[in-house]
Amino acid sequence: MAHHESTYVPKSATAKWWDERLPIMRLMHDSFVDYPTPRNLNYLWTFGGILTFCLVAQIVTGVVLAMHYQPSAEEAFNSVEQIRRDVNFGWMIRNFHAVGASMFFIAVYIHIFRGLYYGSYKAPREILWILGVLIFLVMMATAFMGYALPWGQMSFWGVTVITNLFSSIDDIIPGLGTAIVQWLWGGYAVTGTTLNRFFSLHYLLPFVLAGLVILHVWALHVAGQNNPTGLDIKTKADSVPMHPYATAKDILWLFIFLIMFAWFVFFLPDYLGHADNYVEANPLVTPPHIVPEWYFLPFYAILRAIPDKLGGVIAMFAAILVLVFIPWLDTSRVRSTKYRPIYKWFFWLFAFSCLALGYLGSKPAEGVYVFWARIFTFYYFAHFLIVMPIVGILETPKKLPRSISEAVLGDKHNGSGGPAKPTGATAAPESR
Amino acid sequence: MATDVEDPQRRDFLIIAGNAFAAVGAASLIWPFVQQMNPDAGAKALASIEVDLSPVGVGQAITVMWRGKPVFIRNRTPEEIEAARSVPLSELPDESARNDNLPADAPATDENRTTKGHENWLVMVGICTHLGCIPKGQSLSDTKGDYGGWFCPCHGSHYDTSGRIRKGPAPRNLDVPDYTFISDTKIKIG
Numbered sequence: 001m002a003h004h005e006s007t008y009v010p011k012s013a014t015a016k017w018w019d020e021r022l023p024i025m026r027l028m029h030d031s032f033v034d035y036p037t038p039r040n041l042n043y044l045w046t047f048g049g050i051l052t053f054c055l056v057a058q059i060v061t062g063v064v065l066a067m068h069y070q071p072s073a074e075e076a077f078n079s080v081e082q083i084r085r086d087v088n089f090g091w092m093i094r095n096f097h098a099v100g101a102s103m104f105f106i107a108v109y110i111h112i113f114r115g116l117y118y119g120s121y122k123a124p125r126e127i128l129w130i131l132g133v134l135i136f137l138v139m140m141a142t143a144f145m146g147y148a149l150p151w152g153q154m155s156f157w158g159v160t161v162i163t164n165l166f167s168s169i170d171d172i173i174p175g176l177g178t179a180i181v182q183w184l185w186g187g188y189a190v191t192g193t194t195l196n197r198f199f200s201l202h203y204l205l206p207f208v209l210a211g212l213v214i215l216h217v218w219a220l221h222v223a224g225q226n227n228p229t230g231l232d233i234k235t236k237a238d239s240v241p242m243h244p245y246a247t248a249k250d251i252l253w254l255f256i257f258l259i260m261f262a263w264f265v266f267f268l269p270d271y272l273g274h275a276d277n278y279v280e281a282n283p284l285v286t287p288p289h290i291v292p293e294w295y296f297l298p299f300y301a302i303l304r305a306i307p308d309k310l311g312g313v314i315a316m317f318a319a320i321l322v323l324v325f326i327p328w329l330d331t332s333r334v335r336s337t338k339y340r341p342i343y344k345w346f347f348w349l350f351a352f353s354c355l356a357l358g359y360l361g362s363k364p365a366e367g368v369y370v371f372w373a374r375i376f377t378f379y380y381f382a383h384f385l386i387v388m389p390i391v392g393i394l395e396t397p398k399k400l401p402r403s404i405s406e407a408v409l410g411d412k413h414n415g416s417g418g419p420a421k422p423t424g425a426t427a428a429p430e431s432r
Numbered sequence: 433m434a435t436d437v438e439d440p441q442r443r444d445f446l447i448i449a450g451n452a453f454a455a456v457g458a459a460s461l462i463w464p465f466v467q468q469m470n471p472d473a474g475a476k477a478l479a480s481i482e483v484d485l486s487p488v489g490v491g492q493a494i495t496v497m498w499r500g501k502p503v504f505i506r507n508r509t510p511e512e513i514e515a516a517r518s519v520p521l522s523e524l525p526d527e528s529a530r531n532d533n534l535p536a537d538a539p540a541t542d543e544n545r546t547t548k549g550h551e552n553w554l555v556m557v558g559i560c561t562h563l564g565c566i567p568k569g570q571s572l573s574d575t576k577g578d579y580g581g582w583f584c585p586c587h588g589s590h591y592d593t594s595g596r597i598r599k600g601p602a603p604r605n606l607d608v609p610d611y612t613f614i615s616d617t618k619i620k621i622g
Contacts, residue, residue, distance in 0.1 A: 157565065161586060164564040171603065183466075187475045189500040197469065284495065284502055286565040288585045304587055309562055309603045365588045 036239035038227035046253035047111040061097040071199035073192025076151035105295035119335030120226040126327040128219035145202040152277030168310040230335025238404040297361030305373035331392030480622030504558040516542040516594035531608040560584040562602035
């Protein structure tokens, strides 16, 4: 599908001149205007565009905030307060950035679960999926370092706890873990030195993300988009050009998403944060209850569910790394869970487990909370390592439609009784 | 007359040697860029501090800063000492004393956690050995955990009155730093 012939026609002499020297307009036209998309994409497919918006918004607001922020232990906390109180529109731009991080994660989790439900990780989209896992990892690292910058109590103790995870390597090679932690800190404790390097990396990583996103979109355009049926585009009738059909849906949901975004920015800017982060960092007092930002809670619950330091750290990282292998762990012949009557139940059990782990991660690590965190951690891994391979083999999928257009229009879509056939839609790109 | 034929062996050698030099040169440049992140000499300089213990009454505790870390000093009551001594070593998750003043293989008896002749004083780095939080238990109103010593609120590690891990995810006893009594009421840490 990526190999459909270019339909770009330069509209002016200047455009023609450019096209012969640097065909960038042709590339954009073929990738985002005339690109054939499955005609049955639902609104869950709009989150790729929303995520692109989130990344750009975070970079723009972040660059502006860096003009006013001071990455030192003495001034960081004050400069963030100054941004909120004194800098013209600083309150709004800071809220865009802080709330924007949460919105980014809401969108990425919907995007990931969309991929899991419709089997978007299956051949030939393995590289596309693995690039997505990498993007998720880099996003988490960026968000973690960004949360350190206001230098409040949660910033400080979050950094202390997470960097100390590496000290568990001491259990394998004595001394190595401590050496790594001191290397990360640049001292014997978390200090302004640590803050300064986190600021440098927090500024760098979004651009690494942008590069990964370009590779992600490239891989997407080689394999073509998946769709709710999981079928490939077989004929011209199965697809519509990206513009205006998919872009119209993207824009609609981007605006719905932005309404929610703006609601948080203007009415609940601190709702997703933690009150303790408005107390300046104090190395002598640990807050009674350290919790990470909400988007890390499921992984935090997995960390604490394992009663061994090294084991907990391994489980937490494994929870993300296991995603890399699911294109090969899933043995099903069909992609979409829509046609998988047994797996469907396991999928929703998995989604429930993730939400439950998120809830348990916000609770103290004791008593019944630990018990349930262990149950759901077990299912988190069992879903990928046991359910995916076994159910894929045992299950008989429902009958698949013959094509995407049959799934949309039914068998008799040429008859007068069927829904009106949007002839204009299928007529657009002439040769593919 | 023989023509000058290039010796292919000689050319291969030059290419391999040239690439090898370039690779080693590039690799050796990594070191300064890694090393710049490590603690510098200023941070490493072993600052030592002297602490006056005379105002700390029996059952009280103070926290002092040493090398950017909090150090817990507790003047233990006879009951606390007795509780720490009555625990058999086999019940301890970490059987090593973790005392920088003793050999690394010293067992974690209460005597080995303190200094001879000053067994009421417990001096240790107040950083949980799990993930680096500051355990509760220094102030009188703090929760002291199931064993009457310290309790780390982050992930629920309980330390006893000798600062030894008893329950929870922490792998090691709290570290006893290098310190000496320079008089009956004064210690030097570091």
